[in-house]
Amino acid sequence: MKKVLITGINTGIGLGLAKHLLQEGYFLIGCVRKSEYFDLLIAEFRDFKNQYALYAFDLKSDFTDKLQEIEKNHGVPEVIINNSGIFLTDTGDFDSVYNNIINSLEVNLKAPMRICEYFAAKMRSLPWGRIVNISSRMGSLGDNTSGGYLSYRSSKALLNMYTINLAHQMADTNIVVLTMHPGWVKTRMGGMVAPDEIGTSVERIAFALTEEAREFHGEFLVGKEKLPW
């Protein structure tokens, strides 16, 4: 059974992905901020007993010990989906906007980097694998036609840069590395006016796990459509 590590599975796109990949037969290594979410998740995953394990840690902390525990318990996962993210509102003066950039980087860049850096070298010898960083079209320089949202945009732009660097580093392996936009999705972050359902975003991200995705290694995608950097 292939193992998939996903962050932020208590809600939104992460929960949708977790349920979909359990149905697809993956063993889920589900990561959330707080163990208080476990009861809810145990109820959500009642049909998939023995097919998942839950871990609680704050992505803003140094959670290397949790990654060591995950590796000790499950070995190296074939799939990593860095889904968790934060969107901060940039109002106020220079210092508060700059602080938002720093705080956004903690969750949107440093945490996915920490997970990738911990596992990427260990994944090199796997016969098949995927590393998917959930970014946003708002992190695209080429697609930035309206400005604003500096902290979120910057953090996702840097996540994109990190991901393409990692893709180069992993180019001689069987691991496909992608950065993906899920769409504008009805979640706590996307709001209820968002046009896309969680199921649609899950379908788009699940493309990364197909064999066809290999030819898109190192790309910035929504589904199989390439986005401008």
Ligand SMILES: NC(=O)c1ccc[n+]([C@@H]2O[C@H](COP(=O)([O-])OP(=O)(O)OC[C@H]3O[C@@H](n4cnc5c(N)ncnc54)[C@H](OP(=O)(O)O)[C@@H]3O)[C@@H](O)[C@H]2O)c1
């Ligand atoms: N929704 C959209 O329209 C949209 C568009 C483009 C990109 N995205 C990206 O898609 C991903 C998922 O978004 P979503 O819409 O599902 O967002 P969401 O509903 O707000 O969920 C975000 C997830 O990230 C977790 N998280 C945030 N900070 C954390 C921390 N410090 N430690 C541990 N977990 C933390 C949250 O945990 P808590 O519940 O404990 O806070 C939650 O599980 C994000 O990377 C987002 O940037 C979303």
